[in-house]
Amino acid sequence: MVLCLIISCGSKTGKKRSNVEKVRFFRVPRVIVNQGEYTEELTSERRIKWISAISREDLTDDILERDRVCSQHFVSGEAAKDWDRFNVDWVPTLHLGHSKQHVKDPEEAAARAQRAANRRKRRAEIAEKEVEEKGKRVDATGQTADEIFYVAEPEAEALSVDDKDPETKEELYGSHDQKTMNGESQTPESGVKITQNAETQTPEFEYLFKQAVLQPFTEEYFADHGDRVRFYTGLPGFDVLKATFSFISPFVTRRSKSLSLFQEFIMVVMKLRLNVPLQDLAYRFGVSLSIISRTFSTWLTVMDIGPSPIIRWPDRDEVWHTMSLCFQFSFGKKTPLLLTVLRSS
Secondary structure, eight states: OOBBOSTTOOOBTTOOOSSSOOOOEEOOOOOOOSSOHHHHHHHHHHHHHHHHHHOOTTOOHHHHHHOBEEGGGSSSSSOOOTTOTTSGGGSOOSOOSOSSSOOOOHHHHHHHHHHHHHHHHHHHHHHHHHHHHHHHHHHSOOOOGGGSOOOOOOOSSOOOGGGSOHHHHHHHHHHHHHHHHHTTSBOTTTOOBOOSOGGGOOHHHHHTTSOOOOOTTOHHHHTTOHHHHHHHHOOSOHHHHHHHHHHHGGGOOOOOSSSOHHHHHHHHHHHHHHOOOHHHHHHHHTSOHHHHHHHHHHHHHHHHHTTGGGOOOOOHHHHHHHSOHHHHHHHTTSOHHHHHHHHHO
16 A cells, blocks of 8 residues: 655555545655766755655655655646746645645746746747758858959059069069960960950869769769679670660660660669669669669560570480489479579579
8 A cells, every 4th residue: 555655644555435536645756867967966866855745754665655745745746847947736736735835826837837838938949040050051052152243453653664674564564464364365275365354264163063963873874894794794795785685675665864875774783783673772872763664674574575586495304414413313404494494594
């Protein structure tokens, strides 16, 4: 039987009550030491306040562990969570059986808890709004290079060439010739007229602002790269890959507008060779999953019918001579078809 720890409270488990709300019992908070220093301090403070609210001289660790505090001593009928420090029911406050503890107004405490909850909600909304605004600023387009207004730096002072000695004239004319070569004249290397206008910057500068559009798995990607051919297709070289493609591609009648014929062929071979998921192929080639699925089905039918005349199946004797000893011992000569299927896969 569990008794209520509060003085003059007769609530206990197993007691039958008629026409009265069911009484619940809550354990005295324990000190949590394995969830950080803040949690330990918070639970320690709560436990001390609970013991002070109970205010009994005969309290021992066994009594605190065994008995409980009933729901009649909480405003909402239940104890608050450990982290809800500003809740009115963080500590029992009703019908404590003594007057030495100043009992705060429940309505005021509830209003204070509500204000604290509203502050937490506003902080969360402000943080979410800041994240959204930062995301918009990241996606927004900035000022491009050709929109920058370039202003030539003014000369420090006007120089009269006629008033200078020959060495000064040579320096001035030399710097003028160099500035002309770098500014508005043609460069010796490229022969392209370069000015200070942002729209006609050097080719190297314009290259930085070009958007590179890469076409994956084209013929140029595999040419002179035998390791790529062997990895993605299993064929020995690009010449064999090109010959196989030239033999099969004329039989394909369904075409995709997003992929070239060679890319479709490579996609099918990659699926057969590496068993790449269709969704992964869609990401790799930059198309939808439905296009990959339809293309694979079309090419699979063509590759089954088109190259069939050039595929030579071994006869029974050849299968028997090349059969593994474990199959010969287990099945004898009754499994040529099974072995053929295994070798073709």
